[in-house]
Amino acid sequence: MESVSTSSVMDILNLLKACCSQSCNYIMTYGGTFSSLASEVGQLKDKSSDVKRDVEAATRDGQTPRSEVLGWLSSVQDMEGEAESIERKYNQKIKCLCSFPLNVCSAYRLRNRAEAALATIRELKQSAEFTKLADNLNLTRSIKMPTTKTIGMDKVFEELQRHAKDDSLSVIGIHGMGGVGKTALLRRFNNDFPSETEADVVIFLELSIDYKLEEVQKSLFDRLSLTWQDEVTHRDRATKLFRVLSTLKFILLLDNLWEPLNYQVVGIPLPAPPSKCKIIFTTRTEDTCSHMGTEKMIKMECLEEEAAWNLFRNSARMDVIDADKNVRIEARDLVKECGGLPAALIVLAQAMAPKKTWEEWMHALTIMKDTPHQLPGMTNNVFSILKLSYDRLSSDNMRVCASYGALFIKGSWIGKFNIRNSWIGEGIIDNVQNVMDADHKTQFLLGILHAASLTVRVHDDYFTMHPMTRAMILWVQRECGKKENKWLVWDRERVEEAPAAEKWRDAERIALVWNQISDLPEAPQCPNLIFLDLQVNKFLRKIPNGFFLHMPLLRILELQETSIEELPVSIGNLMQLHYLNLCKTRITSLPKEMTALVNLKYLSLAFMKYLRIIPDQLISSLRELQWLIMMDSYSGWKEGQSCEGGVSFEELESLKRLKVIGMTVSTLAALQNLCDSPRLAPLTH
Template sequence: MGNLCSVSISMEGSVSRCWDCVVGQASYTCKLEDNLKALRKELEELQARRDDVNRRVDLAEQQRMKRLNEVRLWLSRVQTAEAEAEVLIKDGPQQIQKLCFAGCFSKNCKSSYNFGKQVTRKLTEIVDLKNAGVFERVAENELAAQVDVRPVGSTVGLERTFDEVWRLLEQNNVGSIGLHGLGGVGKTTLLTQINNKLSNDLIGYDVVIWVVVSKDHNIEKVQEKIGEKVGLSHNETWKNKSFDEKAIEIWRVLSKKKFFLLLDDVWERVDLIKVGIPEPDQENGSKLIFTTRFLAVCGQMGAHKVIKVECLSKDDAWKLFKDKVGEETLDSHLVIRGLAKQVVDECEGLPLALITIGRAMAYKMTPKHWEYAIKVLQEFPHKLASMDKKVYSLLKFSYDNLPKNTMRSCLLYCSLYPEDFEIPIDELKDYWFCEGFLDEFDNIIDARMQGEDIINSLLNACLLERCKDSAECVKMHDVIRDMTLWIACECEALEKRFFVKIGLRAIKAFDVENWEGVRMSLMYCQIKDLRGTPTCPNLQTLFLNSCRLKVISDGFFQFMRNLRVLNLSSNYLLKELPQGISELISLECLDLHETYISELPIQLNKLSKLKYLDLRRTSHLHKIPQQLICKFSMLQIFKMSPINFIDVGIDNALSSSGDSLIEELKCLQHLKVLWIEIRTDFALKSLLSCHNLRGCTEGLYLRA
């Protein structure tokens, strides 16, 4: 009985399971039409969610963020599932036609069963994907390319030092290395070699960061460069964060990364913690290597190892010099090779001096040129005590070797700009013209060609450099700039000619009564007001741009009768010009671009020699007195865009959409360069109808 009972229960369970299986499989067919409708509905909802995610991803990637891997995988799965679901939906009507008896049976049971099963499973997959597509974050800040390969000059004689540095970098207990040595000795070249080597041998680093610190020691700039490299500066909120908040953000990113930080041209201690950089050590595996001229800075920076970058040996120095001078010159006379070796000896193995003087002596094919070079190089170093001045005297030979005084004046002029500053070439040429340097021509177009020739000569002599990221700019090597300032401020009879103070954190102008220089640059100084009446009979150039300047007193310009170039640009707090600006009777260049001045004073009509007027991006300028612009009879360059034209106004050249401004510009017979905005058909036709205006227009902005 027990066995019979057992068999009975077993068969009952088997029958039940078989029935459930049949019913379950039959549901694939019976519910096919409902499942297809549900699949279509869920697919539409999934597609909507996918579109939402894609929009968020696109917005993040526009800010140079990187989509999360889980988001990338989800989007890929959605794409595959979508394609498969659309095939099922497309084939659905044909499969439904095969059904009969209220959809519970099929003319082809196997085909309908398989199809219904696919629909059911795909429906489940689509629902799961839709539910999985809810992301709190779709992207994260992306580190920039691990290594930016940088152009590198001659590496003659640096091989041994490079190998020594690289061996130290491979030691776990060395987190930071300081490279110190004379300016121009090759520290930056060595650092560049290390940077480029990392492009082929990262040895586990997540990111390599290069920052030029420079003498100005702007740690905000250092922080910005690091923020840019680790992908933080592309976020809109970054700009509004304080210095400390940015430091926290940088720390958050770098503390999770193994980084390699290269700091070039460090003049004083950089507080890494303050900037937001974790101290490189054995635990985090990160590295810091920096260059400096001063051994003391290596101690201040806490370098684990310090290496002095020495000048080149005699053999390496000769090899480098010979490469720059060229065999043709060395073989041009029997005695020149011997004289050239004496010049090399005077350079004392300093690579920058060897390169600069070597190029200056290229194609000097008479013994007299070389004998003179030796005499000059022997005399200057003996007069100067410090090594820096010895370097400057060596570099001064290249300055003295320039064929024209104009070139020397133009080179000295470049030292008015800050270290590592990218100087716009067009600005240089226009300023040189107004200073009277380009005196071979009366008009700016021809003078610009002369200026271009001078720039090329200075580039060829290695006294200027092309900027890496902009063909429209040049810059000075910091040692060359120091040399030119030494010449302009201290050397020989030129004492006190230049007064250059960049980035001073002063509230008021200092020693305002004692401005005796010929050229002065106070760029990036925090001078809020200029209220004195300095006596400056010799002053010809005054750079006050980017100074946060707010007020200039009426008497400030009273005794600057010889001033030719005045740069007040990028002073966003400057809302008005003093009436006393009319005292600048010799002024030829007035640069007001990116200021907040609201109107031009009528007293400007006294500036009869004005040749250059820059009013670009003066967004608050709403009034120019009528008959003012046409008074500038010598004006050759006029730049003004965009323009805030007003609908009504009395005695205003900016009223009536600027039609009257065009009429005044027609009166300027010497105008050669025009940047202007046009808003009406009448103004455009008026401009085009004037042969002179049509021919001199460099920048034309059309706005309805």
């Protein structure tokens, strides 16, 4: 019985020894746990600082931190507090030698607490790899814009939508003349943006004509709900915009772009296909599309006749059109005068809405043909819009080039060779080496006008001008309607009488083309007249003797296809004349007074089958002459030094500035003399 008791006591003692040994070892080594805890907390704090900094940056950029990120930061903050509490209690313990705590039980509990915290901290570290810190949930995806009717634009709208869905296209340019509906189209695209599209945000910006960089950046900051600071530099703002937009699938709509926008300077990331991001802009100038890196250009055309009629009818309710057939006929003619330009159609519809009688509609048609600016709204809502394109041309010379389109009949095809000759007379095309150089420069200048939507290319050799653009230019040149006689343009109006002499006094340009005029004023006072075009007045047989006496500034005189048989001696008064076209007239002899035309650069005597006499030394006196056109005309060239009568080739050779000659020779000897002239032969056409 005694041995059993001794054995049991020994077992108990051995068990207690083992337990105490493990506990003592656990307590003796607990300092390592607290060291690991301090290390892990330090690493977690570093990671937390990085996440906080990124979240703060995202918040400044208008983004909303994600809930999981905020929850993680909150848990980190809690664990930092727990670790500080554990460390504080650990340091407060009164320890004996070898760091053995005097209160073993409390030390045991503190180590368990530290190990639990250590495990939680390690879990937080592992879960800190976030794919996305913040969302843009505070952004309004799109903002509706007020817009006008887009009747007749469904086809081009569908084209725009199709290109916008094409991931291979990132930059799309919409170009066309003022008032054609580009803004209405873009606003409709903004308002009808499909909800299923993956874009995060649709941004619509309407730019001012001479926009500033700061203006564009401010608009983007406002739309993205970013904080604007005046003291921040343009570059820093661009960096911020770039960082924010780079995280978004954005659709940027830029309306009314006059000059190319530098994406980099503003801070707009240029999407690289394939991409859901898009930059879509409207402009009047085709050149802007090229400079903006456009991958697809959409040309906005004026409306076809039926679409124009529908827009007109839907822009203002007019029961009188349905009720009165005669009014409907006049209404149709009025609509045609607008040339399918939506801005003009809407203004016209609003102006005509209160008109109830046929007589009112007839009068309105007369106004629309002659002085459309007199109709309500036409000046402010049509001409002023179109004038912006005219004013934005690079120079006065380019505005003169554009203005020539208004001197031709409405809707006509204008030949580039006709316009070239007039520009030579204006001095815009000067000192060219040959015909080809002149043609190239003409085509280049026309290209500028086409790109600015002021003219329309219809063929390689022809262009036209929209009727409302033509009307706008006439309005501008007449000092916004204040001086109707400043530009007198009667083209193919079948008039039989020239304007009365008093109308010529204020005139700068007069075009009386393709009419039935037979008589001209005797000696009109024209102190400002620069341009006079009387061509294709086949009943005009005589120009009064004193007709040119009071035209000191006249530079361009067009008499082609008139029936005149002689020029009056007063032609010698036109000292500033640069261009004279006598083609297809019945003149038999040039007056010696033409020797006074010392500034003449272009002289056309082509197809003058009756021309027999050119006075001696007349040609050589025209020392500024660059173009001499005489095909199928005078052929009385001197064939040798001793010959009398006719014009010698030596006279032509004396013209140092002569660049182009078109001539007829009727004898072999004259042809040989021409071929033997190293000066004339290369210039002959």
